[in-house]
Amino acid sequence: MSNAIDAVIEIFTWVGLGAGLLLALVAVFLLLADGTWLPARAVVEPVGEGRVVRWFDHDGGVNEAALSAHDDAKIGSADMIDIFYRRGSEHRMRLTRSSPLVRFVSLLAAGVLALGLVAFVASIVMLFVRG
Secondary structure, eight states: OHHHHHHHHHHHHHHHHHHHHHHHHHHHHHHHHHOOEEEEEEEEEEETTEEEEEEEOTTSOEEEEEOOHHHHHHHTTOSEEEEEEETTOTTOEESSSSOHHHHHHHHHHHHHHHHHHHHHHHHHHHHHHHO
């Protein structure tokens, strides 16, 4: 029975540390690909069939982006909001600084690495307990 437990702990160690490092590298790549997002204060205005937000970027240019149904519901009846716009791209904005995908992959990497680390510590402890 103890050989089976050792094997399971060994598998969790290698898979946890290996997959965790791979996911961490993917998270770093996604973070770099996401680009730089700067904060701005935007005005929400109704147009035609929906609403748009307008803001000034870091160069003084005026930008405008249509609100998706999800963002429009999240904003509610506010007439001004804090947004984040992508530096170097016109008419791109979001309501959060970091991407939900980057956040998800980072948390997944941290969880898998934690599993691998706990399994590694458990294998060291079991080595000394039996010795």
